Amino acid sequence: MAAQINPSILSADFARLAEEAKAVEGADWLHVDVMDNHFVPNLTLGVPIVESLSRATDIPLDCHLMIEDPDRWAPQYVEAGAGSVTFHAEAAAAPVRTAREIRAKGARASMALKPATPIEPYEDLLPELDMLLIMTVEPGFGGQSFLDIMLPKIRRTRQLIAKHGLQLWLQVDGGVSAATIERCAEAGADVFVAGSAVYNTDDPAAAVRMLRHQADEATAKAPWACAH
Numbered sequence: 612m613a614a615q616i617n618p619s620i621l622s623a624d625f626a627r628l629a630e631e632a633k634a635v636e637g638a639d640w641l642h643v644d645v646m647d648n649h650f651v652p653n654l655t656l657g658v659p660i661v662e663s664l665s666r667a668t669d670i671p672l673d674c675h676l677m678i679e680d681p682d683r684w685a686p687q688y689v690e691a692g693a694g695s696v697t698f699h700a701e702a703a704a705a706p707v708r709t710a711r712e713i714r715a716k717g718a719r720a721s722m723a724l725k726p727a728t729p730i731e732p733y734e735d736l737l738p739e740l741d742m743l744l745i746m747t748v749e750p751g752f753g754g755q756s757f758l759d760i761m762l763p764k765i766r767r768t769r770q771l772i773a774k775h776g777l778q779l780w781l782q783v784d785g786g787v788s789a790a791t792i793e794r795c796a797e798a799g800a801d802v803f804v805a806g807s808a809v810y811n812t813d814d815p816a817a818a819v820r821m822l823r824h825q826a827d828e829a830t831a832k833a834p835w836a837c838a839h
C-alpha cells in the first residue's frame with residue numbers, strides 16, 4: 612500500500628474549511644481533530660461542523676476524537692459522515708464495544724495512544740481495529756516538535772501487527788514533516804497526519820505529494836515492508 616497522507620485541518624483556516632479541503636486535493640483523508648477542553652486543554656469543533664464538512668468535500672474524513680466519553684460520541688461522528696473514527700484508549704470505558712459500533716455503522720474503527728500509553732496491554736484488541744494511532748506529540752495542539760522517543764513504540768506495534776497477521780493501518784500524528792516522516796515510515800507507520808507541514812506552506816497539495824513520495828521511498832527500504 613502506498614503511504615497515506617492525511618492533512619490536519621487544525622492548521623487550516625476554520626472560517627474557510629471547504630476551501631482548505633480543496634487546497635489539499637489528492638490527500639488520502641482529511642484529518643479532523645475534535646477536542647473538548649476536558650480530555651485535552653483545547654477546544655475545536657464537533658458533530659455539526661463534521662456534518663457540513665463531509666458535504667463540502669469528497670475527501671473522506673478521518674476524525675480524531677480527543678474527548679471524554681468517546682463511547683457515547685463516536686457513533687455520532689460516523690452518522691455525521693466520518694469514514695474513520697479514532698477514539699483514545701485512555702478515554703474509552705468500553706473500547707471493544709465502541710470499535711464494534713463504529714464498524715457496524717459503516718466506518719473504520721481506530722484507537723489512539725498518547726505518548727505515555729504503551730501498546731502491550733492492548734495487543735488482544737488489535738483485531739477489533741482498522742487502524743491504530745500512535746501520537747508523536749502530546750495531544751492538544753498543532754505545530755509541536757516530533758517526539759522521536761516514540762519510534763521504538765512504532766516498531767513494536769508494527770511487529771505485533773505482523774505477528775497477528777493483521778491488515779490494520781498504523782498512523783502517526785504530531786510533528787510529522789519532511790524532516791521526520793522518513794523515520795516514521797522506516798519504523799513501520801503507513802498513515803501520516805501532517806498539519807503545519809501541509810497547511811503552513813504556499814502549496815499544500817504539493818506538500819502532500821512530497822510527503823507521500825518521501826514516505827514511499829523510506830518504506831521501500833524498510834525491513835518491515837520487505838518482510839511484508
Ligand SMILES: O=C(CO)[C@@H](O)[C@H](O)COP(=O)(O)O
Pocket residue numbers: 619621622642644675748749750751752753754755784785786787804805806807808
Ligand atoms: O491531534 C493532533 C494534535 O493533538 C494533530 O492532528 C495535530 O493537528 C498535528 O499537527 P502538526 O503537529 O502536524 O502541526
Ligand SMILES: [Fe+2]
Pocket residue numbers: 619642643644675784804
Ligand atoms: Fe490528530
